[in-house]
Amino acid sequence: MGLKKGPWTPEEDQILISYVQQHGHGNWRALPKKAGLLRCGKSCRLRWTNYLRPDVKRGNLSKEEEETIIKFHEMLGNRWSVIASRLPGRTDNEIKNVWNTHLKKRLKNHQTKVPKSDSNSPIQSGPCIELSSSATDTSTTTTTTTTTITNNMVIKHEEMDSLEYFPEIDNRFWSEELSTDNSNMESKFPGDTDELQSQIISSPANTSTDYIYEDSDMEFWHNLFIRAGELLQLPEI
DNA sequence: AATCTCCCCAACCGCGATCTC
DNA sequence: GGAGATCGCGGTTGGGGAGAT
Numbered sequence: 531m532g533l534k535k536g537p538w539t540p541e542e543d544q545i546l547i548s549y550v551q552q553h554g555h556g557n558w559r560a561l562p563k564k565a566g567l568l569r570c571g572k573s574c575r576l577r578w579t580n581y582l583r584p585d586v587k588r589g590n591l592s593k594e595e596e597e598t599i600i601k602f603h604e605m606l607g608n609r610w611s612v613i614a615s616r617l618p619g620r621t622d623n624e625i626k627n628v629w630n631t632h633l634k635k636r637l638k639n640h641q642t643k644v645p646k647s648d649s650n651s652p653i654q655s656g657p658c659i660e661l662s663s664s665a666t667d668t669s670t671t672t673t674t675t676t677t678t679i680t681n682n683m684v685i686k687h688e689e690m691d692s693l694e695y696f697p698e699i700d701n702r703f704w705s706e707e708l709s710t711d712n713s714n715m716e717s718k719f720p721g722d723t724d725e726l727q728s729q730i731i732s733s734p735a736n737t738s739t740d741y742i743y744e745d746s747d748m749e750f751w752h753n754l755f756i757r758a759g760e761l762l763q764l765p766e767i
Numbered sequence: 768a769a770t771c772t773c774c775c776c777a778a779c780c781g782c783g784a785t786c787t788c
Numbered sequence: 789g790g791a792g793a794t795c796g797c798g799g800t801t802g803g804g805g806a807g808a809t
Contacts, residue, residue: 535778535779536777536778536779536802536803537777537778537803537804538777538778557793557794558794558795559793559794559795571794571795572779572780572794572795572796573778573779575795575796576777576778576779577777577778579796580777580778581777608797608798608799609797609798610797610798611796611797611798622796622797622798623776623777623778623798624776624777626798626799627775627776627777628776630775630776630799631774631775631776632775
């Protein structure tokens with residue numbers, strides 16, 4: 531009702547910046563009225579989080595940032611906010627736009643140019659995610675993809691399709707409490723050596739918080755996500 | 768120079784999740 | 789525990805710039 535839509539003017543930006551700097555944003559819905567803006571709270575929040583926030587990084591994404599997006603998108607799908615949390619100064623909206631306008635096309639082109647090496651092999655093309663180089667005993671490798679992951683702990687772009695490879699992610703992954711009981715990791719890492727299992731289970735990020743997972747798939751994803759973040763040297767969430 | 772087409776990205780929309788009373 | 793308010797996420801849109809015709 532009488533609220534303005536469309537692009538923000540520099541004057542509106544300045545009003546919003548000044549207000550948030552002085553009072554914090556508090557209740558977004560009440561903010562525009564208090565600040566004297568003819569915008570809805572939602573529009574103010576979006577403008578602030580995606581553009582005006584002082585820690586928003588401007589300019590093109592670096593190659594490393596793009597690679598990080600590709601890797602996490604491979605693991606997480608369109609969970610833009612989660613991916614953004616791994617890229618300081620980048621917003622979910624920006625990452626979503628970059629993905630839809632550049633990276634998706636680039637990957638599509640790349641995949642059409644790089645044919646799968648062996649259509650009979652369970653190992654097919656996909657992005658490169660190196661989880662660990664500490665391979666140990668591979669003698670127990672079987673045809674199951676899970677075993678292949680854990681015995682080698684290396685997933686290579688040219689060698690596999692990780693969407694077939696990983697257990698299906700459960701929505702509860704993002705909200706459930708977890709346990710320190712690592713026994714169910716055994717089912718995900720059959721035939722693994724105790725040494726390798728302990729490497730994964732006792733990663734630094736995993737020891738800082740007590741979690742309880744209801745099933746092994748969720749715990750698998752938790753550990754994988756954290757381990758990948760460590761190896762990519764990304765900041766903690 | 769005018770018009771058209773394509774592309775990018777800021778902003779909007781709808782909806783589920785969470786919070787507050 | 790329920791209802792309304794608010795927040796935050798992901799999908800989509802459309803204005804405007806750049807290049808092509």
